[in-house]
Amino acid sequence: MPPFDAPEGDPFDVPEGHPFGPHNLPYGVFSPAGSDTRTVGVRLGDHVLDAAAAAQALGSPYGALLAHPTLTPFLAAGRTAWSDVRRALTAWVTVPSHRETIAPFFHPLPSVTLHLPFEVADYVDFYASENHARNVGKIFRPDSEDPLTPNWKHLPIGYHGRSGTVVVSGTEVVRPSGQRKAPTDPAPVFGPSIRLDIEAEVGFVVGKPSAMGTPVDLSSYRDHVFGLCLLNDWSARDLQAWEYVPLGPFLGKSFATSVSAWITPLDALDAARVTPPPRTHDLLPYLDDATEDPGGYDLRITISINGHPVSEPPFSTMYWTAAQQLAHMTVNGASLRTGDLYGSGTVSGPAPAQRGSLLELTWNGRDPLDLPTGKRTFLEDGDEVTLTAWAPGPDGTKVGLGEVTGRIAAGD
Incomplete structure (x- = not known):
């Protein structure tokens, strides 16, 4: 895949054709710069969205489910929760009226520390x-x-x-x-x-x-x-x-x-x-x-x-x-x-x-x-x-x- 250089200051300005656009939205766990606190993140372009913080700011009922240092509770919630959260995330990053609310919860990808995203069972x-x-x-x-x-x-x-x-x-x-x-x-x-x-x-x-x-x-x-x-x-x-x-x-x-x-x-x-x-x-x-x-x-x-x-x-x-x-x-x-x-x-x-x-x-x-x-x-x-x-x-x-x-x- 070719490299993409999104403007660091605007997480919503994802270049056309970027493989991590709003059609993707993979999940991970990250620590922001200068912090040891781990939280669930979603990748958009070359930024990471603090999913729990965004959910809480928008009044989502899934805020508590995402507010963990691992994906494990979210994984355990089952397919209905997975689908609901994905639909919500897609709306948050694509509907212009949400931008002002969630913009503060994005972090440039190079600035964060990524962790093992879930607790491996077997x-x-x-x-x-x-x-x-x-x-x-x-x-x-x-x-x-x-x-x-x-x-x-x-x-x-x-x-x-x-x-x-x-x-x-x-x-x-x-x-x-x-x-x-x-x-x-x-x-x-x-x-x-x-x-x-x-x-x-x-x-x-x-x-x-x-x-x-x-x-x-x-x-x-x-x-x-x-x-x-x-x-x-x-x-x-x-x-x-x-x-x-x-x-x-x-x-x-x-x-x-x-x-x-x-x-x-x-x-x-x-x-x-x-x-x-x-x-x-x-x-x-x-x-x-x-x-x-x-x-x-x-x-x-x-x-x-x-x-x-x-x-x-x-x-x-x-x-x-x-x-x-x-x-x-x-x-x-x-x-x-x-x-x-x-x-x-x-x-x-x-x-x-x-x-x-x-x-x-x-x-x-x-x-x-x-x-x-x-x-x-x-x-x-x-x-x-x-x-x-x-x-x-x-x-x-x-x-x-x-x-x-x-x-x-x-x-x-």
């Missing part, structure tokens, strides 16, 4: 891109007749991660240490990961909880999921390769997961909904979305390393949708909690320049990337990775997603 990561799964299968099982595992076309594969290491964009990522063992090594060694990687993903944020023992069906997805954000699930490939058999990822994945400071509500993305790729296998009834509304999203992601774009993964190619992932996650009776976060899994398209991890982009280190800062197979200390994205919006607009940035710091 974290689940999926493996929903067929292109990514096939690439990984070809890398690690080159002699296999089918790169996909036998279950891949029948259910969305996932694993449970660590909610305590989900961090907001801009947080440094310390290089993790652990055991690693190359196939030719006689024994494992302990030390910092030397194959540190990224995974460009989309995260989905649960608002309304569900009762234990009650699965959430496909049609109830929008009643429970508030919105989405960009997500980078950092991966220590060498630690992961040694530890993951037979129970799956552990230390190689649990050290850090970065998310955007801005959560885009699903209602802002109605124009970006698309039909997922054709199903090649019959699905069991609880996953069969043939008669459901289109469950995919046309999100255009860009991965940059040290400011240099290296890939543009298209989210529209994801085989399993967020609604299917939610249905599968709860079909055994597992409950949802407000603040549950689930990642889509690495987003990769069919072309080499659309791959969502360095594992794929360098084909496990065989083909280094040639960057202005030097060749890379995996990340080096000091490297900074940024994910950005946009989606088609109403009337030809673009809906921007908040970026996710993380810089690698040396470990012990």
Whole structure:
């Protein structure tokens, strides 16, 4: 997305075509300059509106719901509240008669400190891109007749991660240490990961909880999921390769997961909904979305390393949708909690320049990337990775997603 320079003094003067115009209005949590107080904010252009202060000044019944240092109470309020507040916010920032009242509650974006916007309850990561799964299968099982595992076309594969290491964009990522063992090594060694990687993903944020023992069906997805954000699930490939058999990822994945400071509500993305790729296998009834509304999203992601774009993964190619992932996650009776976060899994398209991890982009280190800062197979200390994205919006607009940035710091 091109940069926009809105006049700092006028938050309502949002340039035409700005991806954070009034058609978007993502939510976050911020502290104003010179203050440690956290409050719910809504982004308009290159400004942040103190949502609670604006609501109270205009006599909104949702003022108390927004007056918290986290989005969690608002997420728990459910879809009616989400829709009502969005309608109200849209009116506040577009109807001229409100301008004088709410203008004092805007803050220039560069002046505020952004925080993790909600309290993360549980974290689940999926493996929903067929292109990514096939690439990984070809890398690690080159002699296999089918790169996909036998279950891949029948259910969305996932694993449970660590909610305590989900961090907001801009947080440094310390290089993790652990055991690693190359196939030719006689024994494992302990030390910092030397194959540190990224995974460009989309995260989905649960608002309304569900009762234990009650699965959430496909049609109830929008009643429970508030919105989405960009997500980078950092991966220590060498630690992961040694530890993951037979129970799956552990230390190689649990050290850090970065998310955007801005959560885009699903209602802002109605124009970006698309039909997922054709199903090649019959699905069991609880996953069969043939008669459901289109469950995919046309999100255009860009991965940059040290400011240099290296890939543009298209989210529209994801085989399993967020609604299917939610249905599968709860079909055994597992409950949802407000603040549950689930990642889509690495987003990769069919072309080499659309791959969502360095594992794929360098084909496990065989083909280094040639960057202005030097060749890379995996990340080096000091490297900074940024994910950005946009989606088609109403009337030809673009809906921007908040970026996710993380810089690698040396470990012990």
